[in-house]
Amino acid sequence: xxxxxxxxxxxxxxxxxxxxxxxxxxxxxxxxxxxxxxxxxxxxxxxxxxxxxxxxxxxxxxxxxxxxxxxxxxxxxxxxxxxxxxxxxxxxxxxxxxxxxxxxxxxxxxxxxxxxxxxxxxxxxxxxxxxxxxxx
Amino acid sequence: xxxxxxxxxxxxxxxxxxxxxxxxxxxxxxxxxxxxxxxxxxxxxxxxxxxxxxxxxxxxxxxxxxxxxxxxxxxxxxxxxxxxxxxxxxxxxxxxxxxxxxxxxxxxxxxxxxxxxxxxxxxxxxxxxxxxxxxxxxxxxxxxxxxxxxxxxxxxxxxxxxxxxxxxxxxxxxxxxxxxxxxxxxxxxxxxxxxxxxxxxxxxxxxxxxxxxxxxxxxxxxxxxxxxxxxxxxxxxxxxxxxxxxxxxxxxxxxxxxxxxxxxxxxxxxxxxxxxxxxxxxxxxxxxxxxxxxxxxxxxxxxxxxxxxxxxxxxxxxxxxxxxxxxxxxxxxxxxxxxxxxxxxxxxxxxxxxxxxxxxxxxxxxxxxxxxxxxxxxxxxxxxxxxxxxxxxxxxxxxxxxxxxxxxxxxxxxxxxxxxxxxxxxxxxxxxxxxxxxxxxxxxxxxxx
Numbered sequence: 001x002x003x004x005x006x007x008x009x010x011x012x013x014x015x016x017x018x019x020x021x022x023x024x025x026x027x028x029x030x031x032x033x034x035x036x037x038x039x040x041x042x043x044x045x046x047x048x049x050x051x052x053x054x055x056x057x058x059x060x061x062x063x064x065x066x067x068x069x070x071x072x073x074x075x076x077x078x079x080x081x082x083x084x085x086x087x088x089x090x091x092x093x094x095x096x097x098x099x100x101x102x103x104x105x106x107x108x109x110x111x112x113x114x115x116x117x118x119x120x121x122x123x124x125x126x127x128x129x130x131x132x133x134x135x136x
Numbered sequence: 137x138x139x140x141x142x143x144x145x146x147x148x149x150x151x152x153x154x155x156x157x158x159x160x161x162x163x164x165x166x167x168x169x170x171x172x173x174x175x176x177x178x179x180x181x182x183x184x185x186x187x188x189x190x191x192x193x194x195x196x197x198x199x200x201x202x203x204x205x206x207x208x209x210x211x212x213x214x215x216x217x218x219x220x221x222x223x224x225x226x227x228x229x230x231x232x233x234x235x236x237x238x239x240x241x242x243x244x245x246x247x248x249x250x251x252x253x254x255x256x257x258x259x260x261x262x263x264x265x266x267x268x269x270x271x272x273x274x275x276x277x278x279x280x281x282x283x284x285x286x287x288x289x290x291x292x293x294x295x296x297x298x299x300x301x302x303x304x305x306x307x308x309x310x311x312x313x314x315x316x317x318x319x320x321x322x323x324x325x326x327x328x329x330x331x332x333x334x335x336x337x338x339x340x341x342x343x344x345x346x347x348x349x350x351x352x353x354x355x356x357x358x359x360x361x362x363x364x365x366x367x368x369x370x371x372x373x374x375x376x377x378x379x380x381x382x383x384x385x386x387x388x389x390x391x392x393x394x395x396x397x398x399x400x401x402x403x404x405x406x407x408x409x410x411x412x413x414x415x416x417x418x419x420x421x422x423x424x425x426x427x428x429x430x431x432x433x434x435x436x437x438x439x440x441x442x443x444x445x446x447x448x449x450x451x452x453x454x455x456x457x458x459x460x461x462x463x464x465x466x467x468x469x470x471x472x473x474x475x476x477x478x479x480x481x482x483x484x485x486x487x488x489x490x491x492x493x494x495x496x497x498x499x500x501x502x503x504x505x506x507x508x509x510x511x512x513x514x515x516x517x518x519x520x521x522x523x524x525x526x527x528x529x530x531x532x533x534x535x536x537x538x539x540x541x542x543x544x545x546x547x548x549x550x551x552x553x554x555x556x557x558x559x560x561x562x563x564x565x566x567x568x569x570x571x572x573x574x575x576x577x578x579x580x581x582x583x584x585x
Contacts (some may be wrong), residue, residue, distance in 0.1 A: 100247075106159040
């Protein structure tokens with residue numbers, strides 16, 4: 001059963017996601033701060049991380065993504081950034097996955113339909129599974 | 137409630153072309169174009185607002201083409217779609233549809249570099265008012281830093297550098313500007329052209345932060361270097377605008393763009409998407425392609441607009457063809473570079489030929505032109521090409537793109553029946569594409585033994 005770690009400080013969102021994920025045979029871990037998130041990335045070894053940007057004190061989600069990739073070198077851990085930052089900040093630009101500045105695999109805005117959430121996770125995990133262990 | 141057979145949401149390159157195409161293919165249908173902007177910018181012309189063209193007001197798409205094609209215009213924001221009842225909700229009321237095309241374009245990407253929200257940090261937002269504000273700001277400043285050395289970045293940098301007494305620096309994280317589109321030798325030459333025009337280039341440089349007290353003062357690089365800055369402009373790419381599609385529950389792909397099939401149909405059989413908002417696949421291998429160009433958008437619009445009431449066209453994937461120009465030097469690319477081809481696992485053969493594009497080379501308008509073609513060794517099929525030279529590079533690359541799209545071989549290209557003229561083209565003896573193909577064939581033979 002794939003394990004999904006959700007790092008988000010909104011308890012309602014965590015509850016809603018848990019219901020969807022568990023209904024689709026995923027195991028879910030939750031963290032509500034950047035520190036707890038990093039701890040659980042290391043201790044629970046999730047198959048995929050869903051990561052918010054605006055955690056309790058600012059834009060910590062950006063730092064969490066960088067820390068996962070740069071400090072802990074978890075280059076293959078799929079990170080799905082799911083956030084309402086664009087709706088909240090009303091900025092004319094968009095944040096997006098960037099190899100150098102925002103090392104996440106997928107970036108989508110909240111709210112997200114349950115089907116889209118599950119499809120995206122399955123696709124992200126599926127892509128990884130299909131990759132041959134060794135180059136052919 | 138108003139109703140139209142076809143509604144197109146979005147009025148830029150994709151939306152407009154989708155409307156025109158729908159009119160050509162379905163002359164009896166009522167077509168409505170819904171867009172929120174009073175004035176639509178020509179997206180590729182944006183860098184030239186700051187120099188050659190002079191203002192956003194001189195870089196606009198006219199509305200006459202709508203009238204000419206009998207397309208009604210509604211200035212409103214599309215807020216949601218009732219897919220079951222086939223109704224588009226807008227800020228000016230509801231409109232029913234039979235088929236809907238979403239062409240909501242893209243927004244500029246902003247990397248979350250610390251300091252991105254300081255006063256004086258701009259993105260390339262396709263909005264007349266925003267760009268007018270940036271233009272006014274530029275009139276009062278001295279030091280400008282452009283982050284991103286892709287084609288938008290270098291065109292912006294060069295245009296800003298043309299006006300007034302400014303110090304312009306382009307910061308690129310990769311080893312060369314334009315490195316995602318051209319082989320190294322072309323990038324180095326274009327960097328030299330930019331530097332000769334007074335632009336500072338900092339490559340292999342990651343931006344650590346944009347610093348200032350409320351207002352931007354400098355850009356700090358990860359190697360500790362600092363660049364004074366009154367204005368910082370981010371030119372690092374674009375992100376699909378999927379707000380409407382997502383609200384309507386349409387499927388969004390892993391790239392964050394609207395998922396479409398080869399007919400440009402979304403997950404709803406009555407809704408199509410095209411342009412920057414729609415997901416793209418590469419012509420080479422079929423993986424998702426990050427390219428967003430107006431020329432790709434209009435191709436997709438010609439597919440979507442034609443397929444609304446029955447499949448007539450399919451998308452073969454994005455070849456990736458585009459040009460840029462700095463002063464008199466044009467640089468153009470189609471398909472894979474030699475480096476990209478090797479990275480993807482192709483056994484690539486490349487051949488480069490240079491010479492004047494007139495004959496004799498003393499004819500007026502002659503410019504040294506360099507053409508590089510890349511082929512797959514075993515099949516001889518062309519994978520891509522690059523051209524550097526005068527303005528004709530922009531058209532030569534389109535001929536190369538046609539070869540790529542049709543999977544022509546080096547032998548096909550060597551056997552081209554070309555028309556040449558002293559005042560217009562290279563000599564028939566030294567015609568670039570033909571000779572590059574001949575050189576590649578020779579290499580393939582030598583290897584084959």
